[in-house]
Amino acid sequence: MNENILGIIAGILTSASMVPQLVKVLKEKNVEDLSWVMLLVLISGVSLWVWYGIMKEEWPIILSNAFSVLLNSTLLVCYFIYKK
Amino acid sequence: MNENILGIIAGILTSASMVPQLVKVLKEKNVEDLSWVMLLVLISGVSLWVWYGIMKEEWPIILSNAFSVLLNSTLLVCYFIYKK
Known part of the structure; x- marks a missing residue:
C-alpha cells in the first residue's frame, strides 16, 4: 500500500x-x-511529533499530530474553565 | 536536532x-x-502507524506505536474483565 x-x-x-x-x-x-x-x-509530545514530521517532510504525521495538539489544547482550556 | x-x-x-x-x-x-x-x-489506528513505521523504516514511530498497541490492548482486556 x-x-x-x-x-x-x-x-x-x-x-x-x-x-x-x-x-x-x-x-x-x-x-x-x-x-x-x-x-x-501529551501536548508537548504531539508538538514534538509535528516537529519530527516537518523535519522528515511527512504530511500524515504533521496533520494527525497537529489535530491532536488542537484537540488536547481545547481539552486543557476546558479543564481550567470547568474545574471546580 | x-x-x-x-x-x-x-x-x-x-x-x-x-x-x-x-x-x-x-x-x-x-x-x-x-x-x-x-x-x-485506537488500536487499529496505532497498528497502522506501526505498519507505516516499518514501511518507512523509522524506529521512533515503530517503538512508540507498538507500545501504544500493547497498552491499549491491555486496557481492552481489562474492559472485558472488569465491566459489570
Missing part, C-alpha cells in the same frame, strides 16, 4: 478515537477525570 | 501520557468511563 495513504488512514483512526473525549467534556462540563499534567505532557 | 532523538523524546512523552489511564483502571478496577469501540478504533 502507498505509505501516504496508509499514514492518512492511520491518522484518521487515531484522531477519530480522541474526539469522543472532547465531546463528553463539552457536553457534561465535567473534567474530574482529566489530569492537566498528563494533558501538558 | 537529530531526527531520531527528537522522535524518541516525542515517543516517550506521548507514551508516558497514556500510562496513568492504565494504572487508574488496574487500581480502581473501574472501566465505566472507557469505550471499547474507541479502544478498538
Whole structure:
C-alpha cells in the first residue's frame, strides 16, 4: 500500500478515537477525570511529533499530530474553565 | 536536532501520557468511563502507524506505536474483565 495513504488512514483512526473525549467534556462540563499534567505532557509530545514530521517532510504525521495538539489544547482550556 | 532523538523524546512523552489511564483502571478496577469501540478504533489506528513505521523504516514511530498497541490492548482486556 502507498505509505501516504496508509499514514492518512492511520491518522484518521487515531484522531477519530480522541474526539469522543472532547465531546463528553463539552457536553457534561465535567473534567474530574482529566489530569492537566498528563494533558501538558501529551501536548508537548504531539508538538514534538509535528516537529519530527516537518523535519522528515511527512504530511500524515504533521496533520494527525497537529489535530491532536488542537484537540488536547481545547481539552486543557476546558479543564481550567470547568474545574471546580 | 537529530531526527531520531527528537522522535524518541516525542515517543516517550506521548507514551508516558497514556500510562496513568492504565494504572487508574488496574487500581480502581473501574472501566465505566472507557469505550471499547474507541479502544478498538485506537488500536487499529496505532497498528497502522506501526505498519507505516516499518514501511518507512523509522524506529521512533515503530517503538512508540507498538507500545501504544500493547497498552491499549491491555486496557481492552481489562474492559472485558472488569465491566459489570
